[in-house]
Amino acid sequence: EAQVTQNPRYLITVTGKKLTVTCSQNMNHEYMSWYRQDPGLGLRQIYYSMNVEVTDKGDVPEGYKVSRKEKRNFPLILESPSPNQTSLYFCASSPQGLAGTYEQYFGPGTRLTVT
Amino acid sequence: GEDVEQSLFLSVREGDSSVINCTYTDSSSTYLYWYKQEPGAGLQLLTYIFSNMDMKQDQRLTVLLNKKDKHLSLRIADTQTGDSAIYFCAESQQTGANNLFFGTGTRLTVIP
Numbered sequence: 001e002a003q004v005t006q007n008p009r010y011l012i013t014v015t016g017k018k019l020t021v022t023c024s025q026n027m028n029h030e031y032m033s034w035y036r037q038d039p040g041l042g043l044r045q046i047y048y049s050m051n052v053e054v055t056d057k058g059d060v061p062e063g064y065k066v067s068r069k070e071k072r073n074f075p076l077i078l079e080s081p082s083p084n085q086t087s088l089y090f091c092a093s094s095p096q097g098l099a100g101t102y103e104q105y106f107g108p109g110t111r112l113t114v115t
Numbered sequence: 116g117e118d119v120e121q122s123l124f125l126s127v128r129e130g131d132s133s134v135i136n137c138t139y140t141d142s143s144s145t146y147l148y149w150y151k152q153e154p155g156a157g158l159q160l161l162t163y164i165f166s167n168m169d170m171k172q173d174q175r176l177t178v179l180l181n182k183k184d185k186h187l188s189l190r191i192a193d194t195q196t197g198d199s200a201i202y203f204c205a206e207s208q209q210t211g212a213n214n215l216f217f218g219t220g221t222r223l224t225v226i227p
Binding site for chain 2: 004033035040041042043044045048058059090092103104106107108109
């Protein structure tokens with residue numbers, strides 16, 4: 001089944017404790033992206049990757065890191081989480097260079113709480 | 116970044132039509148999308164419209180685009196309880212663009 005998976009789905013952590021949220025897609029998509037969703041703000045892009053070893057900042061990259069060592073994986077790293085990073089996080093992937101709809105496929109989300 | 120605005124809430128009775136509205140500021144938008152988010156789930160693409168189109172119909176869904184006013188709407192005919200969800204409008208500037216810009220989302224509640 002074609003899908004985007006994220007782990008963990010739920011995480012409660014404390015300020016300053018490094019964490020990684022994994023994202024994996026099995027559709028051979030070149031483009032991957034991380035969003036955070038906050039009430040009243042919609043989805044805001046954190047980082048994106050056009051291909052292996054190519055990553056760029058989105059709209060709200062502060063406090064986050066990413067890596068793209070393999071095509072299928074795009075982990076989101078919070079080196080020193082803070083309470084303002086409490087949010088719902090979505091990973092998404094999309095075929096690159098596809099003329100037309102540019103549909104993104106979303107993972108199920110990771111709810112992170114930083115205390 | 117670009118602004119994409121939606122009202123936050125909409126309630127309709129089962130069987131009525133729902134109309135969810137969206138306005139955007141970027142006149143170079145090429146594709147406009149409607150995504151649906153059901154409780155506890157990620158976003159799923161419902162439909163999209165290219166900027167040179169005025170209308171697109173797909174079963175119970177009708178998308179209207181007024182490019183002059185930068186206004187997009189999604190009409191759901193014969194709304195069902197299963198349509199209760201958050202609906203996001205999104206826009207991108209070009210094919211294969213690096214980002215989609217999302218609206219705040221409209222929570223649709225269907226009253227039985």
